[in-house]
Amino acid sequence: MYYDTAKNNHGLKHNPMKALVTPRPIGWISTLDKNGVANLAPFSFFNLVSDIPPCVMFSGGGPKDSWKNAQDTGEFVCSLSTWDLRYEMNASSAEVGPEVDEFAISRVTKAESRFVKPPRVAESPVALECKYVSTTTTPRHEKTGKIHHLVLGLVVGVYIDDRFIKGGLVDTGAMKPIARMGYRDYAVVLPENVFTLGLPELDARGNVTGPWEKVDA
Ligand SMILES: Cc1cc2nc3c(=O)[nH]c(=O)nc-3n(C[C@H](O)[C@H](O)[C@H](O)COP(=O)(O)O)c2cc1C
Secondary structure, three states: OOOOOOOOOOOOOOOOHHHHOOOEEOEEEEEEOOOOOEEEEEEOOEEEEEEOOEEEEEEEEOOOHHHHHHHHHOEEEEEEOEHHHHHHHHHOOOOOOOOOOHHHHOOOOEEOOOOOOOOEEOOOOEEEEEEEEEEEEOOOOOOOOOOEEEEEEEEEEEEEOHHHEEOOEEOHHHHOEEEEOOOOOEEEOOHHHOOOOOOOEEOOOOOEEEOOOOOOO
């Protein structure tokens, strides 16, 4: 099938877009408002967009406290969402007013950040402490008028729980990160599902010679 996104004439029960770009990492964004009230919410329109310099992006549909606070105060923190914290992450997405501290309603603990003022989620094994860089917006959707605000941040400080550093490497699989798929579906990375692939090898003619799956003769 094909469909036109301006018309959304896919004929399916729900808009399939989010089920098509998947799994999306979940940035668990904490901010402070101008009065110092903490805010915490998950964003799956989120990613690391560069490593040197390290930058992340998250995108809010409509008026969201997270992007407004990041803009107003110039700082945000992104904690890693994991299998062990799935219910807490989900609870923090509750649509509550800006005066509500979602750390409390989602039953997670605040840990002081080192480089920025917003706290990180103490129970999460990773936190990226960010300085706000800029906001850009999507075009307005013709039919609905909806718009997203994309916030770009520079990661200035990184927290990693030492228990997940093994042999000089970060054991990401052991953290069991969770990711968003379409509808209400999620994916989880388990250690046994992590696989490694070397860089492509080229012969003198520029043909890729490997690595390919080893097939026994
Ligand atoms: C797993 C998950 C991912 C989400 N991703 C996004 C997202 O990328 N953009 C968005 O606008 N809302 C997203 N939401 C909904 C927000 O978390 C929710 O609207 C939240 O209340 C926003 O909080 P805020 O107004 O404090 O920023 C997501 C919710 C869940 C559970």
